[in-house]
Amino acid sequence: MFPFQFTKAFDEAAALTAAASGGRYIAGGTTLIDLMRETVERPASVIDINALPYRNIDLQASRLRVGSLVRMSELAAHRGVRSQFPVIAQALELSASAQIRNMASIGGNLMQRPRCLYFRDVSAACNRRTPGSGCAAIGGRNRTHAILGTSDACVATHPSDLAVALIALDALVITRDGDGEHPIRIADFFRQPGGTPDREHNLAAGALITGIEVPVTPEARRSGYLKVRDRESFEFALASAAVALDIAAGRVRAARVAVGGVGTVPWRLPAVEQALVGRPVSAALWRDAASNAAEGAKPLSENGFKVELIKRTVERQLATIAGLP
Amino acid sequence: MPSVGRVVDLNRRTFVGASIAVGGVVATAPLIAGCGEDRQANTATSAVVRLRINGEDREIEVDNRTSLLDMLRERAGLSGTKKGCDQGACGACTVFVNGQRVVSCLTLAVMHDGAEITTIEGLERNGRLHPLQQAFIDEDALQCGYCTAGQIMSGVGCIDEGHTRSPAEIREWMSGNICRCGAYTNIVTAVANAARST
Numbered sequence: 001m002f003p004f005q006f007t008k009a010f011d012e013a014a015a016l017t018a019a020a021s022g023g024r025y026i027a028g029g030t031t032l033i034d035l036m037r038e039t040v041e042r043p044a045s046v047i048d049i050n051a052l053p054y055r056n057i058d059l060q061a062s063r064l065r066v067g068s069l070v071r072m073s074e075l076a077a078h079r080g081v082r083s084q085f086p087v088i089a090q091a092l093e094l095s096a097s098a099q100i101r102n103m104a105s106i107g108g109n110l111m112q113r114p115r116c117l118y119f120r121d122v123s124a125a126c127n128r129r130t131p132g133s134g135c136a137a138i139g140g141r142n143r144t145h146a147i148l149g150t151s152d153a154c155v156a157t158h159p160s161d162l163a164v165a166l167i168a169l170d171a172l173v174i175t176r177d178g179d180g181e182h183p184i185r186i187a188d189f190f191r192q193p194g195g196t197p198d199r200e201h202n203l204a205a206g207a208l209i210t211g212i213e214v215p216v217t218p219e220a221r222r223s224g225y226l227k228v229r230d231r232e233s234f235e236f237a238l239a240s241a242a243v244a245l246d247i248a249a250g251r252v253r254a255a256r257v258a259v260g261g262v263g264t265v266p267w268r269l270p271a272v273e274q275a276l277v278g279r280p281v282s283a284a285l286w287r288d289a290a291s292n293a294a295e296g297a298k299p300l301s302e303n304g305f306k307v308e309l310i311k312r313t314v315e316r317q318l319a320t321i322a323g324l325p
Numbered sequence: 326m327p328s329v330g331r332v333v334d335l336n337r338r339t340f341v342g343a344s345i346a347v348g349g350v351v352a353t354a355p356l357i358a359g360c361g362e363d364r365q366a367n368t369a370t371s372a373v374v375r376l377r378i379n380g381e382d383r384e385i386e387v388d389n390r391t392s393l394l395d396m397l398r399e400r401a402g403l404s405g406t407k408k409g410c411d412q413g414a415c416g417a418c419t420v421f422v423n424g425q426r427v428v429s430c431l432t433l434a435v436m437h438d439g440a441e442i443t444t445i446e447g448l449e450r451n452g453r454l455h456p457l458q459q460a461f462i463d464e465d466a467l468q469c470g471y472c473t474a475g476q477i478m479s480g481v482g483c484i485d486e487g488h489t490r491s492p493a494e495i496r497e498w499m500s501g502n503i504c505r506c507g508a509y510t511n512i513v514t515a516v517a518n519a520a521r522s523t
Contacts, residue, residue, distance in 0.1 A: 003370045006389040006435050030431045033392070034412050046389070048436050073425075097501025098486070099479065100413060102425040103432065233500035 019206035027105035068107030087223035091165040107209035114156035128197040143302040149264035154197035164260035190265035219246035237261030241317040290315035379447025396434035405445040416502030417475040426482030445474040460515040468506035489520035
């Protein structure tokens with residue numbers, strides 16, 4: 001790890017000022033410290049924002065607001081979240097380990113960097129870490145990499161499960177800079193790699209994430225998260241599906257479907273949603289709709305299995321959610 | 326300048342040795358006062374943290390880079406907490422920070438000024454082992470023992486959080502702790518038994 005200056009910010013103004021001169025925010029630290037130790041991240045200055053007032057979970061009739069410094073375990077345990085947004089609680093509890101969920105913040109979860117081994121190995125070519133150096137994953141070991149939203153520059157998967165649930169639910173990311181608060185639709189927050197994979201999100205330089213907002217909807221209440229992985233627990237997704245359905249009189253009234261483990265960003269599936277809305281519920285409907293789940297997929301040398309896997313993951317989760325009491 | 330580098334290094338070792346020798350009832354002030362160059366060179370990249378570790382108030386100077394784990398083992402003299410992977414994957418370094426189980430390798434000591442830390446050395450009460458420590462002995466829940474301190478700290482957290490209603494639930498909520506000897510079956514039994522008795 002390279003040396004750095006450490007500052008604890010006791011209010012927003014102090015944090016924003018410290019970041020304006022190039023500091024890096026730290027909350028839980030579970031991603032950043034790991035990457036600093038590998039020298040992938042080399043900040044000259046680290047700003048501890050844990051004293052900022054972003055610790056509340058506020059559930060109202062029309063929306064849930066969650067402070068960015070709420071820990072994953074706190075949000076997952078919240079009774080209102082468990083009953084009105086099961087997909088959020090499940091995505092969180094299927095992430096990481098109990099210890100890491102006690103440490104990692106909601107804002108930091110969205111800011112997680114890829115788990116691609118070449119990104120984390122400073123001796124390997126990686127356009128995301130060192131723009132212009134190439135991508136060792138495209139011709140290398142890419143079994144766990146993305147099939148959706150990839151480019152010639154980068155094929156790393158987005159690691160967050162929470163973000164998949166939030167994309168499905170049309171959450172807002174609330175950011176703050178010197179000019180005030182700016183909400184960003186979460187679908188506009190993450191950037192596909194294109195030719196600039198080092199730019200992972202549209203958060204302005206030095207801005208803070210203060211929280212997220214999620215609208216309360218009938219379908220969010222009937223929702224859940226399915227995660228398929230190489231081992232039963234404490235593992236990143238090979239394929240995952242966040243599904244929320246509003247079903248009335250035997251028909252799908254509203255549907256929200258997003259997938260993880262397969263995209264360079266958390267991936268919404270509008271074609272699957274459109275195939276569901278207005279149709280009578282049936283096993284055939286789940287299969288038909290899920291057949292659109294891999295639309296546009298570009299498999300790599302080792303991850304072709306994800307094309308079929310993501311369709312089956314979506315189909316299974318549609319059936320599970322529709323079958324809920 | 327190489328000579329300065331050597332001085333810094335020597336001072337750090339002297340500091341470590343001294344703070345362990347006096348049981349950590351910190352002799353930092355005279356030591357730091359005695360190494361002006363060191364302090365000047367490190368002003369921006371080190372800090373003094375005040376913590377309550379296993380019920381004892383401590384003041385420890387650390388480099389900003391020092392993990393909570395390295396501080397506990399190398400500065401506080403508490404080597405019961407183990408370093409396995411040093412990347413949050415194995416759980417051997419599990420301790421409590423303000424009552425919550427965390428992996429001490431993925432957090433910086435400087436972030437914990439004012440915190441209350443409990444390590445494996447702080448679990449016993451009045452010379453009696455914690456019920457989960459006793460359960461690990463009774464159930465033979467270890468072989469080499471390297472992961473055991475982390476397993477026990479995590480298990481106490483698991484019991485406190487109430488995630489012990491079935492062996493499957495214990496396995497899921499203990500998945501942050503890896504045992505390469507494969508003592509899992511007895512670890513799950515030990516946690517289940519201690520949960521019933523506490």
